[in-house]
Amino acid sequence: xxxxxxxxxxxxxxxxxxxxxxxxxxxxxxxxxxxxxxxxxxxxxxxxxxxxxxxxxxxxxxxxxxxxxxxxxxxxxxxxxxxxxxxxxxxxxxxxxxx
Amino acid sequence: xxxxxxxxxxxxxxxxxxxxxxxxxxxxxxxxxxxxxxxxxxxxxxxxxxxxxxxxxxxxxxxxxxxxxxxxxxxxxxxxxxxxxxxxxxxxxxxxxxxxxxxxxxxxxxxxxxxxxxxxxxxxxxxxxxxxxxxxxxxxxxxxxxxxxxxxxxxxxxxxxxxxxxxxxxxxxxxxxxxxxxxxxxxxxxxxxxxxxxxxxxxxxxxxxxxxxxxxxxxxxxxxxxxxxxxxxxxxxxxxxxxxxxxxxxxxxxxxxxxxxxxxxxxxxxxxxxxxxxxxxxxxxxxxxxxxxxxxxxxxxxxxxxxxxxxxxxxxxxxxxxxxxxxxxxxxxxxxxxxxxxxxxxxxxxxxxxxxxxxxxxxxxxxxxxxxxxxxxxxxxxxxxxxxxxxxxxxxxxxxxxxxxxxxxxxxxxxxxxxxxxxxxxxxxxxxxxxxxxxxxxxxxxxxxxxxxxxxxxxxxxxxxxxxxxxxxxxxxxxxxxxxxxxxxxxxxxxxxxxxxxxxxxxxxxxxx
Numbered sequence: 351x352x353x354x355x356x357x358x359x360x361x362x363x364x365x366x367x368x369x370x371x372x373x374x375x376x377x378x379x380x381x382x383x384x385x386x387x388x389x390x391x392x393x394x395x396x397x398x399x400x401x402x403x404x405x406x407x408x409x410x411x412x413x414x415x416x417x418x419x420x421x422x423x424x425x426x427x428x429x430x431x432x433x434x435x436x437x438x439x440x441x442x443x444x445x446x447x448x449x
Numbered sequence: 450x451x452x453x454x455x456x457x458x459x460x461x462x463x464x465x466x467x468x469x470x471x472x473x474x475x476x477x478x479x480x481x482x483x484x485x486x487x488x489x490x491x492x493x494x495x496x497x498x499x500x501x502x503x504x505x506x507x508x509x510x511x512x513x514x515x516x517x518x519x520x521x522x523x524x525x526x527x528x529x530x531x532x533x534x535x536x537x538x539x540x541x542x543x544x545x546x547x548x549x550x551x552x553x554x555x556x557x558x559x560x561x562x563x564x565x566x567x568x569x570x571x572x573x574x575x576x577x578x579x580x581x582x583x584x585x586x587x588x589x590x591x592x593x594x595x596x597x598x599x600x601x602x603x604x605x606x607x608x609x610x611x612x613x614x615x616x617x618x619x620x621x622x623x624x625x626x627x628x629x630x631x632x633x634x635x636x637x638x639x640x641x642x643x644x645x646x647x648x649x650x651x652x653x654x655x656x657x658x659x660x661x662x663x664x665x666x667x668x669x670x671x672x673x674x675x676x677x678x679x680x681x682x683x684x685x686x687x688x689x690x691x692x693x694x695x696x697x698x699x700x701x702x703x704x705x706x707x708x709x710x711x712x713x714x715x716x717x718x719x720x721x722x723x724x725x726x727x728x729x730x731x732x733x734x735x736x737x738x739x740x741x742x743x744x745x746x747x748x749x750x751x752x753x754x755x756x757x758x759x760x761x762x763x764x765x766x767x768x769x770x771x772x773x774x775x776x777x778x779x780x781x782x783x784x785x786x787x788x789x790x791x792x793x794x795x796x797x798x799x800x801x802x803x804x805x806x807x808x809x810x811x812x813x814x815x816x817x818x819x820x821x822x823x824x825x826x827x828x829x830x831x832x833x834x835x836x837x838x839x840x841x842x843x844x845x846x847x848x849x850x851x852x853x854x855x856x857x858x859x860x861x862x863x864x865x866x867x868x869x870x871x872x873x874x875x876x877x878x879x880x881x882x883x884x885x886x887x888x889x890x891x892x893x894x895x896x897x898x899x900x901x902x903x904x905x906x907x908x909x910x911x912x913x914x915x916x917x918x919x920x921x922x923x924x925x926x927x928x929x930x931x932x933x934x935x936x937x938x939x940x941x942x943x944x945x946x947x948x949x950x951x952x953x954x955x956x957x958x959x960x961x962x
Contacts, residue, residue, distance in 0.1 A: 363815055367778070368806065369803040377808070384874055388763075391757065391760055392761060392836060393828050395839075396832055396836055396838070400838050401835070401838055402834030402835050404834060405644075405890070406887075406916070407890050411687075422551055426551035426552075430550075430781070432780070432785035441794050442793060444794045445793065
């Protein structure tokens with residue numbers, strides 16, 4: 351496993367939409383390096399013919415009958431929203447400066 | 450206080466006989482919480498009014514001769530990761546501070562339908578990420594055996610609540626050991642059911658292919674009674690198993706006779722030796738000898754792929770967590786931090802997630818984002834999924850030789866608060882014995898095995914069974930519990946130090962220890 355650099359951590363945090371300041375990067379980047387080093391041993395453990403397991407027990411798609419059942423009211427659904435307007439979630443502008 | 454030391458099964462019998470009312474019992478728990486929770490900090494929220502109203506309704510049902518269940522009127526605490534309509538649900542995170550869900554988790558709905566008054570919500574590592582409850586954004590929970598030590602995690606609040614006699618029953622969740630390891634270090638009983646055995650609807654997901662809800666109790670029988678209330682198929686959870694639960698209470702009652710003739714017990718060779726504290730190993734070995742004395746046949750089994758379980762877990766769990774926690778985007782619920790100027794939605798997300806998530810959550814999201822990146826996916830996430838297959842194959846081979854497998858639940862007793870907080874790797878090693886069961890989806894229980902001679906702190910004994918055979922855990926767990934308590938003369942918790950009640954009841958947390 352390659353060592354993870356401070357810049358890589360900054361990039362990953364950006365992908366994950368977490369603003370990290372310099373102090374946080376100094377703190378987290380070395381810790382992540384140590385963790386990655388310790389799990390690097392996994393590369394090459396399993397042979398190519400071993401099937402992957404995504405869930406412990408076999409899963410099949412589960413469908414229900416297409417019938418109307420009670421659900422949250424608009425008021426309930428919006429009850430935790432930081433901001434709402436006209437029965438809708440109110441969000442900041444969605445276009446960035448570069449768009 | 451003598452009243453509160455009884456088991457939930459004893460409370461159920463007393464309620465049925467009219468020897469106590471649910472209001473009296475619930476008030477006694479609330480008084481105990483007021484007296485000791487300033488020091489223990491098991492609870493993030495106490496709903497005294499709601500619990501007493503539910504208790505009064507329970508007493509009315511009992512008086513009318515129509516109890517809703519055997520446990521009707523026995524109070525319970527719920528881990529703060531399950532949605533409770535009308536009660537705050539924070540997951541131990543600042544990002545959900547003050548969030549009040551508009552719906553109940555299925556488990557919570559079943560508790561209410563069965564008449565169990567809900568005392569409040571218990572402390573936990575943020576989004577269940579941790580083994581010590583130190584990663585809670587609202588301050589750590591303290592182990593009732595030694596207030597300077599951790600109660601395990603992530604469900605340290607639930608385990609400490611039952612260990613401190615604040616509640617006879619609690620609900621926990623277990624992704625890599627978060628029910629069993631707190632059980633081990635607090636001298637209580639914790640069970641992770643077969644994956645899919647209890648609904649995850651309304652459980653805020655960390656790693657949904659590993660997460661499982663389960664009972665947190667002081668006795669094995671209490672665990673079975675609670676398991677039967679909350680378990681079974683739920684159409685709202687597509688991974689829920691669509692078949693009846695085995696007879697769990699009957700298995701626990703049967704096991705309590707202490708006869709294990711014909712049972713084959715496999716000791717897992719890889720979960721012992723280096724890294725296991727001497728006193729933990731000693732109590733484990735003594736417990737195995739007791740099983741032999743009860744008629745069990747003991748064999749050693751080998752699960753070589755367990756060597757890679759921790760690595761596989763720390764790839765799969767963060768990958769799923771990074772994806773699951775994307776929902777905390779400051780748009781629909783929870784915290785919204787708006788930076789200065791004219792920020793875009795993405796600026797708001799970045800600022801909110803930085804302010805709202807703690808270090809461990811950030812570490813795992815970044816780790817998961819890394820593992821799922823193109824170029825690394827096959828080498829790490831893909832490999833981890835294959836290792837998961839190898840671990841299941843190891844279990845299958847071991848269960849050909851034995852009906853149940855056993856190990857210490859955790860390699861050490863409770864460590865000191867702060868000791869491993871900034872050493873994530875040392876923290877992760879606490880779950881080395883519990884993680885394989887989550888990866889394979891099989892059930893496991895931890896029961897108290899005694900106190901380690903070197904530090905006088907509780908040791909946990911883990912029993913694992915094949916998928917869907919949760920009843921075996923209750924039979925073996927109840928047998929071992931009965932044999933051990935015969936030796937001790939009383940439950941292990943009777944050896945715990947008395948907690949000094951606060952002079953002034955403490956209303957909120959504050960690390961008063």
